[in-house]
Amino acid sequence: MAIHQANPPVDSLVLYKSRPARVTSVGDKIEIELDAGQSKRVRTKDVELLHPGPLRSLGDLVPQEGELTDAWELLEGSETTLRDLAELAFDDFTPSTAWAVWQRVAEGLAFVGTPSSIQVRSREVVEREQAERAAKQASEADWKAFLERMEAARPADEDAKRLQEVERLALGQIEHSRILEALGHQSSPENAHRALVRVGYWTRNHNPHPLRCGALLEGLELPVADLEDEVERVDLTHLQSYAIDDEGNQDPDDALSLDGDRLWVHVADVAALVEPHGDLEREARARGANLYLPERVVNMLPGAVTERLGLGLQPVSPALSFGLRCDDRGELLEFEVVPSWVRVERLSYDAVDGMLDRSPFAEMLALTDRFRARRTANGASGLALPEVSVRVLDGEVVIRPLPRLRSRELVTDAMLMAGEAAARYCMARDISIPFATQAPPDGTGEAEDLASMFARRRCFKPSRLLLEPEPHSGLGLPVYTRATSPLRRYSDLLVHQQIRATLAGRDPLDAAQVLERVAEADAASVVVRRGERLSNQHWKLVYLRDNPGWKGEGVVVGIEDRKAVLLIPRLALETRVRFRDPVALNQRLRIALNEVDLPDLTASFRVVG
Structure with a gap:
């Protein structure tokens, strides 16, 4: 009996979308009854005949006892039909045996195909x-x-x-x-x-941000050659030299000493060990700068370089020293750059701040104050927004405000003097270096309070490293290069390499080579700065999360709709809070912590009192 017909007969068993169905009437369309009892009108091509019937009810499709496995073994590797397979396995071809066979075919294991053509698969x-x-x-x-x-x-x-x-x-x-x-x-x-x-x-304190930014967190393990000088060093060990830095600093790369009316800025002679071509230079360039995280520091150079060259870490240190004289108006009158030997004592900012009325610090301060006055007159930024140090010590977050110490200003200005001198030295000798530049900010006006300083900061243009000297508006200097942190910043190291090549009578890198290196290192530095900024925010929020009852003071530095932009001086943290009563710029509000979302890097506060 044929099982394929143009129109399946009434009471036949058909397959509809892999489900059994009984044909209840045939016309322009076929009406079928499904196993759930509902009726449906379908086209002939939508169903496939399994058995011509008669099938009075789908409930008659009862489980069958048969020998389908034996039938498979007998027919292995051949082709058959639904009817033949049912008769072989069950000795009968009924709606129930047809459906039992088709269920095995639908499994797609031993049998596959259509009712009229079933392939019997091999044992393998x-x-x-x-x-x-x-x-x-x-x-x-x-x-x-x-x-x-x-x-x-x-x-x-x-x-x-x-x-x-x-x-x-x-x-x-x-x-x-x-x-x-x-x-x-x-x-x-x-x-x-x-x-x-x-x-x-x-862990609940895990800081993902450096890796998320793309920063390198592995320490650099490369061999460091012995120091072999190719230039004669000037012996400045008779001068009292001081490396002044934050307590606990591990990479002192600059120091100061006074020689009559001349201020010496000594800088670790990193280029003596890290030459312009080699693995150390390439790694430093790929990292761009040291990565300073509250929980750790990742150096751009191997620790052995700092150990040998960090000023004050050895009894006598090699340095690249900048000798500076300036006039009463703070203008550089005279400068020289020499490789040197120095003997350095390490001091903290706090210690030096208590000695500024004594020699040699009083004389140093007088020199740098003149230089600062000149920069201020030239429009240097005087923003004094709150700053904090964030560190993780033995698993605990310690946030310490950084007071604006005169000792810190002394060192800052001394470093800027050396940067101006290095820029002018290279300009005079046509040495290609990255000049640090900054265009003037948008708008004008004095910034004397927190709100105006906060607003003024947004007007500043980003600083850029260029091969052509241009003014640095934020520093108030006509020319400037970064030259005092070669242990910590690649651009400073590159300046040292260029100067040192000239001192040794070698050809420095040309402009194209310098530009290529600056571009690579600057891209890496962007990653480092972002990783540091987000990491500081992360650990500030860990501190707040661990102090859920935190209360403090916020200063209104902006107003946006019904929200006040607050700066929290104790944390150097910016936030926004809703207010009901009117608020004014620079108004101090008592606030309390609401909640912290560490993965989202946000914290919310409310006004209290």
């Missing part, structure tokens, strides 16, 4: 398919168990490898996480951060 194919299905089932069960552990925040040891996918999303290395989406969360670095902390893969 069946066993391979069974193994693949078993593996898939095991994988699905494993995946389900993994998700259940994630929901319960009880990961197993073997889950660590899987969670690396979520970590890559948290670090911004990929855009989607199958795991996070399966848990019902949108794929975002913040959500990934929350998930990793929740299951204990990351």
Whole structure:
């Protein structure tokens, strides 16, 4: 009996979208009854005849006892039909046996095909398919168990490898996480951060921002050659030289000494060990600068370079020394640059601040004050916004305000004097270096209070490194280059390499080479600065989260609709709060912490009192 007809007869068994159906009437369209009891009108091509019937009810399709496995073994590798297979396996072709056979065909294991053409698969194919299905089932069960552990925040040891996918999303290395989406969360670095902390893969204080920014966190392990001078050094060890820095500083690369009316700025002679061509230079260029995080410091050079060249870390240190004289108006009258030997004592800003009325610090301050007055007259920025030091000590966040000490101003101006001298030295000799420049800010006006300083800061243009000398508006200097931190900044190291090549009678790098190196290092420095800024914000929020009862003072520095922009001096933190009563710029408000969202890097506050 043929099982394919143009129109299946009434009470026949047909297949509709992989479900059994009974034909109840035939006309322009075929009316069928589905297993749930509902009726549906369909086209002839929408169904496939399995048995011509009669089938009075789909409930008559009862399970069958037969020998389908024996039939498979007998027919292995051949082709058959639905009817022949049913008769071989069940000794009868009825709607129930036809449906039983088709269910096995639909499994797609031993049998595949259509009712009129069923392929009987070989044992090899069946066993391979069974193994693949078993593996898939095991994988699905494993995946389900993994998700259940994630929901319960009880990961197993073997889950660590899987969670690396979520970590890559948290670090911004990929855009989607199958795991996070399966848990019902949108794929975002913040959500990934929350998930990793929740299951204990990351600690609750974990700082992802340097890696998310693309910063290098591995320490640099490269051999450092012995110091072999190619130039004669001037012995300045008879001078009292002082490396003045923050307490605990680990990379002192500048020091001051006074020689009559001449101020010496000694800078670690890093270019003596890091030559313009070599692995050390390439690594320093790729990093751009030291990465200063509250929890650690990642140096752009191996620790051995700092150990050998850091001023005051050895009894006598090699330096590149800038001898400076300036007139009563703060103009540089005379400067020289010499390789030297210096003997350096290390002091903190706090210690020196208490000795500014004594020699030699009083004389140093008088020199730098004149220089500062000249810069101020030339429009140098005098913004005094709050600054803090954020450090993690033994797992605890310590936030310490940085007072505006005269000793810090002394050192800052001395370094700027050396930077101007280095720029002029290179200009006079046509040495290509990166000049630090800054265009004048938009608008004019004095900034004397926090609100005006906050607004004024937004008017400043970014500083740039250029091969042509241009003024640096923010510093109030006609020419300037960064030359006093070669242990910490690549651009300073490059300036030293160029100067040192000239002192040794070698050809310095040409403009194209300098430009290429500056561009690479500047891109790396952008990553470093962003990583540092976000990391400081992260640890400030950790501090607030760990002090949920925090209260303090915020100064209104801006007003946006019904929100006040506040600057919190104790934390050097900017925030926004809603207010009901009118507020004024520079008004001090008592505020309290509401909540902290560490992955989102935000904290909210409310006005109290």
